[in-house]
Amino acid sequence: MADMNAVRIHQFGGPEVLVYERAPMPEIAAGEVLVRVRAVGVNPVDWKTRSGSGRAAVGKSLPIILGWDVSGMVEAVAPDVTAFKPGDEVFGMVRFPELGSAYAEYVAAPATDLTPKPRSLTHVEAAAVPLVALTAWQALFDTLDLQPGQRILVHAAAGGVGHVGVQLARWRGADVIGTASAANEAFVRGLGASQVIDYTTTHFEEVVHDLDCVLDCVGTQTQTRSLAVIRPGGKLVGITGQVEPALAAARNIDVQRILVHTSGEQQAQIAELIDSGELKVEVGEVFPLREARQAHELSETRHARGKIVLEV
Secondary structure (H helix, E strand, C coil), X not given: CCEEEEEEECCCCCHHHEEEEEEECCCCCCCEEEEEEEEXXXXXXHHHHHCCCCHXXXXXXXXXXXXXXXXXEEEEECCCCCCCCCCCEXXXXXXXXXXXXXXXXXXXXXXXXXXXXXCCCCHHHHHCCXXXXXXXXXHHHHHCCCCCCCEXXXXXXXXXXXXXXXXXXXXXXXXXXXXXXXXXXXXXXXXXXXXXXXXCCCCHHHXXXXXXXXXXXXXXXXXXXXXXXXXXXXXXXXXXXXXXXXXXXXXXXXXXXXXXXXXXXXXXXXXXXXXCCCCCCCXXXXXXHHHHHHXXXXXCCCCCCCEXXXXX
């Protein structure tokens, strides 16, 4: 069996367990595509899985390959796949929330998880898109049902999901307020936020009130505090953490937590917005695949602006 370069873990733990080494090439099954990977997006779920707390690792035999966001070129297709052919440039979020095994030179992916790469993006830029853009899309439109003219607060507005959420909410016609550090104020305003609250110096609940909804990318404590700024009948969606249901019910606020899911249709719509100039995904830092450990260390600080990408 042929092999390839990949980053694997042989045990759960800190960034030091990431090992750049030779690994078996994946084989494609019915409905799948073999992708020669050019770049891989790094997300918090990657290091949560590495540490042993991610659901994707439950019951799996070690070693495993991490990673879900890929951009690359189709190398081969299963006989029943007609949507793609060798040479096509594609991107997508592979198999989430099961193991995607994307930190490698090749990945086998269901054809339905892939979409033609946005024409205007490099592979590094495209690899930064899928998980954060799908998360923001599903939070804002599927869960919050955000409407034009509504007022929304986006927490961690300079981060991965947050900076996409600001743009998508503004595109929908909402009035967007973001929390970010002072260093990122101009960046977040440039994305379309009408107001930016410096969370390091200001309590957001002291300056905004009667909002229609909140998109939280931080966690339980921030969500609990956010209940005070949402009007009765409003909504909150979080991508991590969970508010005590009784607190939300007391204020008549609909609180939900979402887990992103793959959607080729939504990925195609996102690609159209990117190519039309309506949406951009900020690439913060790029590391070669063999430096996945450094990428994880940066991601775990939770202070990276935009997305971290591994170049293969």
